[in-house]
Amino acid sequence: MPAAAPIAIADVETPLTVLAGVGPALREKLAARGLLTLQDLWLHLPRSYEDRTQLTPMSALRAGIAAQTEGRVELVERSFRGRPVLKVVLVDAGNQRLTLRFFHFRAQQVTQFAKGVRVRVFGTPRPGQLGLEIVHPSYRLLDDDEHALSQSLDPVYPEIEGFGAASIRKLIVQALQRLPSEDALELLPSAWLARLRLPSLRQAIVYLHQPPRDANVALLQSGLHPAQRRLALEELLAHQLSLRRQRLALQAEGTRALRGSEGLVSKLKNALPFKLTGAQARVYAQLREDLRQPKPMLRLVQGDVGSGKTVVAAMAALLAIADGRQAALMAPTELLAEQHLANLRAWLEPLGLRVCWLAGKVTGKARTKALDEVASGAAQLVVGTHALMQEGVAFHDLALAIIDEQHRFGVHQRLALREKGRGSIPHQLVMTATPIPRTLAMSAYADLDVSAIDELPPGRTPVTTVVLSSERRPELIDRIHVACAEGRQVYWVCTLIDESDEVQAQAAQTTFEALQDALPSVRVGLVHGRLKAADKQATMLAFKAGELDLLVATTVIEVGVDVPNASLMVIENAERLGLSQLHQLRGRVGRGSAASSCVLLYQSPLGQMARQRLDTLRQTNDGFAIAEKDLELRGPGELLGTRQTGIASFRMADLVRDADLLPQVHALADDLLQTAPVVADGIIQRWIGAAARYASA
Incomplete structure (x- = not known):
């Protein structure tokens, strides 16, 4: 595959102060919205569009359908009952009338609307007392000889506090004038774009900021226009590459394989008052295979409430202990950590193993004793909360870190536990009782192998x-x-x-x-x-x-x-x-x-x-079906708790709407990582930048 030239860092990093009118005060306002560079403005896309390319006669206006019309001022009325209201009645050439109603207005506006003045308005009509009315329309006063209409749809941008819509538009027009040439901007292979019938990045950006008058507004509003799909594809690809790259970097560091006896696991299975389900046995086999490799395991085990994840985690911990090393289990709350502690002590202490408890409330002599046991290796399994990651906690030889309900932990906390391995990176087993929709697993957790315990133990009643x-x-x-x-x-x-x-x-x-x-x-x-x-x-x-x-x-x-x-x-x-x-x-x-x-x-x-x-x-009662519906209703950001996970929320992509792009994204990521790593760097830099460091911690 011919490698595209990476985009020059100058194109990515050019500050907005190069634009006319952007001084220190405005720069701060824009920075508060994450707009720091020219590229940020190119990718600050409209949230909707207004069609001002044609005029609709007042007789053809329909309630609830946004339109542009014009007429002359027939009546201006101010009233102050309850709150100030400005009412302006327009009449058009067909002698039809439309009422404009303003609740926030200045004295200067009242004098603008002199009788007979020609006004062009855009807004969504609604039924009023005297026929249709528009509340707070956007409007323009026209000279008698002015007839020109917009040649493209008008973009409506996300609001920026203290910065008017017209000012945002003017700034973006300036930024677009500095858009590099197609070859300088493009990172994706032309063969892929042709196969997917998608435009170049430059074509997509220009189209979305300035759609032609014949553009399909309904398609744009749905987010399914090829120009939008082009940007969604590259953004999903950036996240995929970032997560994959981190996984490769971590695995390249290597770690010690766990190849000890399964005797302890057999003893535990024989002592349990229940038989493992087929799903538990399958997931344990996957964990055992991962732990036998000389590269760190990174596996997410998801399973519905009560599916038996803890016992599978206990069996994985026994493989570390059988090798003479330690395992740690971290839960987000003391209540949950203590529940795990009770179960693990009941299962493992009869096997002659030491399970140690370390949480914030363990203080004084008890804490000193626990820290000594962890440091000496006397504690073979350590259970606790985020207290496990504090600086004073030193493990003798941590081989396996088990993290429960991982979405509740901040990124830095998970990084800290990973760094407790003293010389070799611990294997990581992440568990969640919140089943993860397939599309989310394919994108947000691309750095993890995902296993599902998708079978409940017998005897559980729906x-x-x-x-x-x-x-x-x-x-x-x-x-x-x-x-x-x-x-x-x-x-x-x-x-x-x-x-x-x-x-x-x-x-x-x-x-x-x-x-x-x-x-x-x-x-x-x-x-x-x-x-x-x-x-x-x-x-x-x-x-x-x-x-x-x-x-x-x-x-x-x-x-x-x-x-x-x-x-x-x-x-x-x-x-x-x-x-x-x-x-x-x-x-x-x-x-x-x-x-x-x-x-x-x-x-x-x-x-x-x-x-x-x-x-x-x-x-x-199917947690996986519920998770899919939850993703559809709430979107990925809220579902993942993105503020904590470090997975940046998407600017353009939508995991529900764009799920069908993911197979292409995976294939393209494989291709770029193997044949054009410099291009992969450019794509990550363009969409994620410094945030990439934390995306898969």
Whole structure:
């Protein structure tokens, strides 16, 4: 493949101060929106388009359909009832009328609209008191001999605070005048573009900023125009290359293979009170094969709530321990870490192994003892929270780092654990109970091998999901009374838009008191983020031991609590949560043999997206199907928590809309990495720049 010449760094790095009118103050405003260079402006694409290439007679205007029309001012009226309103009535050559209504206006505007003045307006008409009206249209006053119309669609750019739309347009026109030639800008092989029927980068950028008057507006608004697909392809490719390159760099460093005996794994399997599912056995075999290689394992194991990921991780840890080395498991919360600790101690200590606990609340002599055990190698498996990554924690010989619910950790934290290997990079096993849609796995996790435990252990009963309006709360409380009288246990989860622990705690406290009053014979407990860790743990253990019937909690119980006797879950304000989080919470019930239910309590009226979420949950228990729907509804940024993962949000690409491009992206990435590494560098630099360092930590 002929390698395209990489774009000159000057083209990428030219600051916006070369443009007329960009001084220090404006530069700061633009920088706040991430616009620092000419290239940033070329890729600052319109969010929509307005068609001012034609005039629509007032008689042909339709409510809800944006259009451009013109007429002369017939009436100007100012009123101050409640709030100031400026009303301007236009009349056209056909004697049809249109009302313009302004709620924010200056005195100068009022004097502009003199009777008889010719005005051209653009906006979306709506029914008003006297026929159609447009609220806050964009408008222009015309001379009698002025008739020219736009020759291209008008771009509407994302807003920049303190910077008007017209100013943004003028600045981008200047930037486009400095766009390099096609050959200087293009990085993708022409053969690929021809095969995919996509334009060059220069053609795509110019088209999207200045679409011709005959452009297909509907196609542009959908994001499926070939010019948009061209940019989406290159952006997806940049992310793919960045992640692949980091994986190759990490694996090139090499590490020590784990080739010890499987005796400990056999002992654990024989001691377990259950038989591994086929999916667990398959994923363990993949891990074992990875760990036998002299390059660091990078594998993501995803599996639905209750699919048995922890036991598979324990078996992988035993392969490290059998080699005389250490393993560490890190979880995002103390509650989840302690749940893992309890399971791992129950499984491994009977085999004569030392499992050490290291979290923020381990202090004083206990902490000193734990640190000594970790440093000397006496602790073969270390379980903890992000405390494991602190500077004072030195491992004797860390061979395997297991990271649970990895999307909850910041990038730097994961890097820090990786660097605890003292001489050789530890193998990494990442686990998540949030099933990842295939398109997301193919793009955002391109640096990881992905395994799925897609089979639940036998004996797990499907959870029936019911959607109820909060007006039916009294019926629900009666139902809880009956369930508790029959010896079953219930979760009541309080959720709020306000994410602060304090506000959540107050809401949970209020619900706790109300349920205590309504259900005097029921033993009610309370757990929220403001409680001391010891109090939280004591309440959770009391619930697990059956000493409480009803547990009122915030979403802190989303992961890590296993109470087989709990068979009813109520989620209040369910419409405020994402699908994956609702599915995680629902997974707290149905862990035993009793028929289980989840009640999604919502506040009316329900928005369309909230209704879709709740309907999806009611129709399926399949975490993978739910994850696909969640991606479709919320987009990848929110689903991944991109602020934490370090995966930059896409400017142009959309993983749902552009999923069909991914096979081409993969093939092109392979091609470029092998035959044109300099081109690959240019593509990463253009779209990601310095952010690439953290994308796959």
